[in-house]
Amino acid sequence: MTKKIIKLTVRDVRFPTSLEQHGSDAMHTDPDYSVAYVVIETDQGMQGYGLTFTVGRGTEIVVCAVEALSALVVGKSLEEIVSDFRGFYRLLTSDGQMRWIGPEKGVIQLATAAVLNAVWDLWARSEGKDPRKLISCIDFRYITDALTEEEALDILVKAQTGKQQRVDQMLKEGYPAYTTSCAWLGYSDQLLKQLCTDALNDGWTKFKVKVGADLKDDIRRCSLIRQMIGPHNTLMIDANQRWDVGEAITWVTRLAEYKPLWIEEPTSPDDILGHAAISKALAPLGIGVATGEQCHNRVMFKQFLQASALQFVQIDSCRLGSVNENLAVLLMAHKFKVPVCPHAGGVGLCELVQHLILFDYISVSASLDNRMCEFVDHLHQHFRSPVVIQNAHYMPPKDPGYSCEMLESSVQTHQYPQGQVWKKLQ
Template identity: 75%
Template sequence: MVRGRISRLSVRDVRFPTSLGGHGSDAMHTDPDYSAAYVVIETDAKDGLKGCGLTFTLGKVACAVNALAHHLLHKDIRDIVSDFRSFYRQLTSDGQLRWIGPEKGVVHLATAAVLNAVWDLWAKQEGKPLWKLLVDMDPKTLLSCIDFRYITDVLTEEEAYEILRKGRVGNKEREEQMLAEGYPAYTTSCAWLGYSDHMLKQLCAEALKDGWTRFKVKVGADLQDDVRRCRLIRDMIGPENTLMLDANQRWDVPEAVEWTQKLATFKPLWIEEPTSPDDILGHAAIAKALAPLGIGVATGEQCHNRVIFKQLLQAKALQFLQIDSCRLGSVNENLSVLLMAKKFEIPVCPHAGGVGLCELVQHLILFDYISVSASLQNRMCEYVDHLHEHFEYPVTIKKAAYMPPKDAGYSTEMKEESIKKYQYPDGEVWKKLLAAQENTSSALRNFP
């Protein structure tokens, strides 16, 4: 039973210097430092449980979280979750902050961090991992968490209820299957754009040895280099394994078609984020042009909200839908997208590259399979082997599959020692790095 009045909300800016090793590098983000706005909410309940939430970002979202804090402070957690749709709309309809969005950008990222913490606390108080909380939830209760505004032309609440009702058939067997076998994953860790050929080969060899059969490679900076790297990877993994391409929004529409056609010889399953994430008709044009080659379009990690996903589905602009556990407005909005994807019968293959994203999105994809899609055809979840050691309940991968977490909560809780060490700019790691950068800059200024 959920209980307690929210007495405190804190947020910290936690950044990891992944750019030093080229981790996370792609054609658009050449030197990213993976970061998170990390939120903790506390209540006056005697159980002492805390709700932990985060949003993955390469920027600073903490200020926006603080701007939303007054919506939570002194609220009873029971009142929030018993009318979650209204609370969600309250956050996304803040009279001042909505002007910055609406439901997009830094404010929406902050909303995700705050609500992820609420869901974490709710699941902890119920003594269940989040995926199990969702799977066990009565359909009407689950639907009361979703804001259907702006999507009823595609999915009504009544249609969503029918999807969930049908999803209860065989869900116990699917849950047992997931507990025994896990959810299929693919790896992005082998082929960041900043990796050398030697590292790429080494990581591919290790991944193959560990049972990985699905690999994604970053492309988009240089065509000839892409051809060379794709050939290297395809030769490494063989013709029987699956290859995906990710351009990270680098191209114009005609360029995306032409470039991908020249990489078609390597038999990629999809081209991911080929152009601007806001260009729905552009994605549709790319998808139509590449369909004869058997190459699908995958996108979604940078989609602002459920409305963009709605239009991508309506326009037949994607063949693989990639939800993100932090870009959208937390679990609430992701639930609406999962249900729309089911109506259109488009497979969901979540984005999970970034600090904490694997930990979070595993819960959503398990719920999707057990209670919504009931299918694993053309479905897999991204996995990136970075930064899991900083979490209290890190993701577990066995035989290239996500094993369902069993600890209560949303797997969002970070280790306090990691937060202190990597907090920006006062953590031990950043003090040293920033001091070194200043020394280098000073030496260059004084160079005769």
């Protein structure tokens, strides 16, 4: 019995997080964490839930793009889609007219992710996937010079060894996480101290600090956190694209004494060669470069890997074109021997990306070395199956699907601009 998709709805849902400076960084000073929230429905009444994350204004543009893509989805059956998922992926990303306004980047790529996340959610509720089937979801166009289909299959087949052990391990221990919740750029030192104390008490050992707006502030904040967490816990710093290449090298060198594991997004997310120069300059200091949350497609990640421009791959469940494209990046990262440490936080990103990173450990990399997944303790209460964190680890989700179904009451209250929360703020 086929499942025909007969309806797609998309809503603009925003949370007024800027009121309390949650999520603030050097470039996004007042984010209202938001999503374009997609629900697809089959003729048998099954639903699939998907979303893409945004930070407020402009969400309506992504909603408009999802509506434009909707015509390519509604009327198709799930079976038809997954029997040639690569083809369907390409249909969405390479429509002869719509690709002009991307291609595979920006608004249209975020919209593609929202739609496909819903399709994966629907699919995940119905059956298991073997390596060959997964490979058939990947569009290898433009990446065969770095990873062929045969190599990708080979990686997945090899990782079948020890798979059950890793599943059991994850069910017991969970996947290691780090926290970004302690040190948003807009937080006062006092709040930062308090949150850091709480986090240490809760078992956190890895901490990320936002930097990049003012060097003196950064020195004070990094010094403070390093003091609080001690020499053996892990510190990462994140500049959110604030610097030029030379500036990044100078600035991070000044922060080297606080021993950050990585500098995240030192410069433009498009600057592969710039990241390579920064990587080279910082390597002697033992500081790696991490980037990816605004890396828009597999072609960009391919080059970051080819150019040794990053030492940590930060995939994003909504910036890339859903699971399909994330699979390509996980497999390339494995081939280039670079660890994947996903970007998360926002709204629903933790819920989504936990699936990808568990898959990476269980079915691709089989390693936890230098690997951890970002966690931000925020807005999870709006989801039907929120992430479960135990002792600073992501515990594998048990409900079927891709975990991004929101509570209908939350959606309605936060819909923009007509929801109650926004009406009150006007």
